[in-house]
Amino acid sequence: xxxxxxxxxxxxxxxxxxxxxxxxxxxxxxxxxxxxxxxxxxxxxxxxxxxxxxxxxxxxxxxxxxxxxxxxxxxxxxxxxxxxxxxxxxxxxxxxxxxxxxxxxxxxxxxxxxxxxxxxxxxxxxxxxx
Amino acid sequence: xxxxxxxxxxxxxxxxxxxxxxxxxxxxxxxxxxxxxxxxxxxxxxxxxxxxxxxxxxxxxxxxxxxxxxxxxxxxxxxxxxxxxxxxxxxxxxxxxxxxxxxxxxxxxxxxxxxxxxxxxxxxxxx
Numbered sequence: 001x002x003x004x005x006x007x008x009x010x011x012x013x014x015x016x017x018x019x020x021x022x023x024x025x026x027x028x029x030x031x032x033x034x035x036x037x038x039x040x041x042x043x044x045x046x047x048x049x050x051x052x053x054x055x056x057x058x059x060x061x062x063x064x065x066x067x068x069x070x071x072x073x074x075x076x077x078x079x080x081x082x083x084x085x086x087x088x089x090x091x092x093x094x095x096x097x098x099x100x101x102x103x104x105x106x107x108x109x110x111x112x113x114x115x116x117x118x119x120x121x122x123x124x125x126x127x128x129x130x
Numbered sequence: 131x132x133x134x135x136x137x138x139x140x141x142x143x144x145x146x147x148x149x150x151x152x153x154x155x156x157x158x159x160x161x162x163x164x165x166x167x168x169x170x171x172x173x174x175x176x177x178x179x180x181x182x183x184x185x186x187x188x189x190x191x192x193x194x195x196x197x198x199x200x201x202x203x204x205x206x207x208x209x210x211x212x213x214x215x216x217x218x219x220x221x222x223x224x225x226x227x228x229x230x231x232x233x234x235x236x237x238x239x240x241x242x243x244x245x246x247x248x249x250x251x252x253x254x255x256x257x
Binding site: 041 | 138141143148149154155156157162163166167169170172252254255256257
């Protein structure tokens with residue numbers, strides 16, 4: 001089955017990204033086709049390459065990156081939600097003259113249309129985060 | 131990324147709102163997503179459940195808490211061809227609200243009608 005996922009919760013402070021990852025991982029290992037994970041609202045924090053959780057805790061960003069690499073999944077971060085919360089790629093960092101970029105490798109910043117596109121192109125869109 | 135197949139038959143997509151208007155930004159984010167979705171020529175509808183019916187109230191003045199009013203934006207939905215707007219009957223009645231208190235003309239649905247509405251959709255986005 002063609003699936004997409006929407007994540008609205010930040011790692012560590014919410015269970016949403018943990019649940020979303022476990023669902024994503026299980027779906028992929030069962031042979032379903034996960035097209036896209038769309039990070040919106042506080043979910044954009046999943047894409048930060050500057051988060052340093054303690055070593056014995058979940059490395060959220062790296063885990064998404066590994067899953068996306070293995071199963072060829074789009075990891076898309078909503079640009080409006082990301083800019084509000086300080087998640088920026090090189091292009092946005094230059095545009096706003098910021099000190100650094102912090103979008104993890106494998107994630108891309110795009111618009112809300114990608115959430116609707118996920119709903120249209122998937123047989124199921126599963127939301128995590130409230 | 132894959133592009134949206136714009137020529138395909140419109141898909142029935144329901145946006146479900148569950149949050150009160152200003153405690154989190156999810157209500158605003160849901161509205162932004164709905165307005166963005168209106169550009170994609172799909173068959174959109176929106177449902178307000180539980181605390182989310184407060185999003186529809188007239189006379190909201192959240193400027194004092196540093197927020198933009200949802201009531202200022204919600205009335206534009208029909209101009210974006212979003213006219214299938216629903217509210218949960220019990221959510222209104224338990225909060226002492228009637229459709230006269232709302233900024234938009236909504237269709238009020240009972241539990242069975244909500245179940246039927248959800249069952250008829252191709253996709254549901256829950257906020």
